[in-house]
Amino acid sequence: MPLKELAERRNMLHRDSDAETVLRHALNDPLIGQVAMVSSFGAESVVLLHMIAQIDKATPVIFLDTEMLFPETLQYQKDVTAELGLTDVRIITPSRDAVLTEDVDGLLHQADTDACCDLRKTRPLAEALKPFDAWVTGRKRYQNGQRAALPLFEKDDGKIKVNPLANWGPEEVKTYMETHNLPRHPLVAQGYPSIGCMPCTTRVSAGEDPRAGRWRDSDKEECGIHFENGKMVRTGKAA
Template sequence: MTAEVDVSPAIEDLLGRHGDSAAEAILEDVLKRAFVRRTALVSSFGTEAAALLHMVAAIEPATPVLFVDTGRLFGETLRYRDRLVERLGLTDVRSLKPEPRIAAEDQDLMLFSRDADRCCYLRKVLPLRKALEGFDCWINGRKGHHGGGRAQMPVAEADGFLVKITPLARWGADDVDAYYETHDLPRHPLWEDGFPSVGCLPCTVRASAEDGFRAGRWAGAQKTECGIHLPVAEVLRRAGGC
């Protein structure tokens, strides 16, 4: 789709046909009918990532998988990525590197503590925005049980001139657990070590289930999202411009 194309008809069509559809049916429609060879899956290879990766691999294993490698990830995450890629037979996994200017702005690797929004913008948001150029649609793994603004997500929405698909929007933690068990999927190594959600190493701590799924992300900071799923204007405001 180009900047002149209005994505709202495609979104209305998807929402109209998938009000109660299972995640697999939504993915089948997107990958095999609505956006054939024009869709990317964005995955963090985090603690719940294997479920969606498994579904996509079963439908179309050649789907491009965009992995934002911030340069500050846990080694466990990188090894888990490699294990899942081999196990699921994913054939097009693309690692996205931080914006080159990060070298000048984060020479001491402490930008995360001075300005977490700026750090996320240069290491995550901008690299993904550039990687999504050329696609019409992208799939993400957010789930309703994550809480906060994720509790009422639609399965399809506009992201600028792209269509963003959230097939697991209505999933709870029990759904995730059941899928892993049914398909014998390996858990992220840090899952059983008290990390329900895993991001960059400096910004992720252990958290209990009672605290909330994402309580260990940017703990103590007034921040709950890296910016990938926020409106562009809000991201730029928080990150201090381009």
């Protein structure tokens, strides 16, 4: 079945399903195939990681260590993995040769954030996803304008991308975390409601959009790990 048709059929099937049902189906659907979850272990990541752990702790989880993450994120990844009992967390890093060629001084983000994300996120993720037919993300429609029409299932560069939390809002996330007593990322309490790489993430003031601290004072809103027709999607605030 063509992937676009498969995604459309699954969207119809699960138009009234809850997130856990969508995720369970995705992980066990023979037409979807082999599935991995991609997690940043960021501010809200523990919700989907907890759901994964309830279904199958051996589900592959891909964590991109860009080598520019906050130390708190690296520790949080270890703590959450242990607490949830996840047994197949794959820590992916950028190609050593590529880093030495393209960003030997670690300052590429100052000159070209897109090139830095391509080097440290997009290419390593594309390589890590090669063995899989589909991947699960924690993206949600409320997070910015470009995600407003986000479906539960979508065709993405020859794979199916699954967004079980697409129609969740901040209250659903908060309630789930409190109900299951899940550990919070330590930087959230310090004013970081959305957490990426250390050089490109700043604190957010009261009343600001939660993602305002990501690539502040630039038109960049996404890291570029999403694909259309084999190319990275780059979305700007003016889009």
